[in-house]
Amino acid sequence: MPKIIKRKQLAPKIVHIDIQAPDVARTVQPGQFVILRLHEQGERIPLTVADFSRQAGTISIIFQEVGKTTIDLGAMKEQDNIHNLLGPLGQPTHIAKLGTVVCVGGGVGTASMHPITRAFKEAGNKVISIIGGRNKEFIIWEKEIGAISDQLIITTDDGSYGVKGLVTKPLEEMIRRQEKIDLVVAIGPVIMMKAVSHLTKSCGIKTMVSLNPIMLDGTGMCGVCRVSVNNETKFACFHGPDFDGHLVDFDLLMKRLGTYKTEEKISIEKCERCENASH
């Protein structure tokens, strides 16, 4: 069974775990994700692979405790087993030498961005990373991202660290200065990916986003993860999760993500551990 071999609290409710999962670590590529389930009554949730070591046979997952399963996962300790782990899933990110790539990560999206940033850097691109969070406490993996970027810009909503403002602010300035940007990659909250895509669309900078709709099996069988891209329905688990940000219907994605809002509340209220965590 896949085992948690390392657990680290990165920020309030943001946890990093390393899982011994040699079958996944062997073939996982940047941009891919896993689906896990914690117990017999558990649900299946997708989480992006933030790092991996083929040699050690491990993968890293960074997640925010927002729902019942992520809260349960956050409460797990080193040496605990993950009941079920399936992956790698989804199409790997298309990596190429393009010139200058700006990688924009918001919140835990910063960790999801990590292997993609590294791959673009290794492919010979100039990589500028912009990572943002609510405040200084929520800036994660600054060192890790810094080490694989030619330039690192940090933003916080309250200005407690780095540039005050949203991640779009430094990007907007770069665009205004007419810096040459060949690709923008944005991973984070839907609203952030929407804002980045909106900004780059007006000046025609190709933008790739990684979508995080509700998933169930993660293999293409159920279709719950359908998203609208260029007015065409795609299954994010199979055709994605990466899509052209200029063609994604983000409003639809946000609506669909809200499908089980009521049930998510019930689920958390029912769970003692979740109650403790939310206090």
Added chain:
Amino acid sequence: MPAINPKQVSMSKQQPAERARNFKEVALGYTKEEAILEAKRCLGCKKPFCVEGCPVSVDIPQFIASVMEGDFNGALQIIKSKNSLPGVCGRVCPQEDQCEKVCILGRKNEPVSIGRLERAVADFGKIGIPVKRETNGIKVAVVGAGPAGLTIAGDLAGMGYQVTVFEALHKPGGVLVYGIPEFRLPKIIVEQEVEYIKTLGVELKLDQLIGRTFTLDELKKYGYRAIFVASGAGFPKFMNIPGENLNGVYSANEFLTRVNLMKAYCFPEYDTPIKAAKKVAVVGGGNVAMDSARTALRLGAEKVYNVYRRSRKEMPARLEEVENAIEEGIAMEFLVNPLRIMDDGNGWVKGLECIRMELGACDESGRCRPIPLKSSEFILEVDQVIMAIGTSANPLISATTPDLKTNKWGYLEADENTGQTAKEGVFAGGDIVTGSATVISAMGAARKSAQAIDQYLKKLK
């Protein structure tokens, strides 16, 4: 000899009003006495057509003869030698189109109820733990633990091969666990049949998506001398009408997987939620549509419509299941086709606009083309829509295995009699070859392929 009863011994069922609100099995099965009585109707034909009618050639008159004597264990032994999943097949096989269709008794009277007898044998028969054959050390990989995969795994293990089944989901059974509801096929039955296959020496590896975790070429590299691909039907189809991405629109696969595999009807004891709706429209005319409609009812819906563009006669669903659905109160909307799904203004379903159809010219197979009737549009006020209109091929395995060939729909090309694909050592069967079909036809393909794989491996030696 007393005259043969022209009618089948009837099988008791839960009453419609009661069963429409619970997930317990609808058909209660024969008692031993009822089974013996029904078995006595069998003529024991010397040349049994029923055996030819069975895709896996179960020795039907022989097992029925054992039932007649009350020897359920012996009967189970006979069935198991040809069919590893009698508890499943006795419940979900369309016997009326197979063995029972060609029963001699059926020419003038009702045919022997072979399906119910098979189920009774699975219910009452016990079989000792099979003596595990010493394996010959030759590794065979099976992709998918559904009906075809489990069947071939059992067959090949019985021949001495060292079989590993790779399953993408966290539970083995494929459509038997994610698709077919508890009230038609209790999951405990599937678990027991899977356990039996494991006792034959089959290794099951769960959470392994072939094409991602391992490719077929990697499996070959790891020493699997032959591979049988039975990865199932694939992507759910949608109609491409406006509103299909609204909240409250489900594919039947999603709806049934939430309820069956993830036990969403036990939410919040189980973590996976499902929206219980007041008024539901299920689109489609197959068994999956019937399963979805009846599941929606059991989740507490006040009204469930089944929308089908042809008439009752053309429905691909089993007659028995259509009757069950109607008894339970599903409103059948025949000759009706959806045009669009309506938005309540907040991104949720508020209705299904439909148009009435009539049947036009028929094709060679006798299936008539539905044609819209002008100005017959109307609205079904519903808050949930379930699309049960079939599936299309999942291209993952073909895309990651360059030397496999697919047909124009993306399904794998495989020889009808052997399952041999374009790639050496790779065989395939079930829905990934034929598109959505039945449990037993997938099992039949697997059985044929088991023989072909055995021959192939013997030649290699």
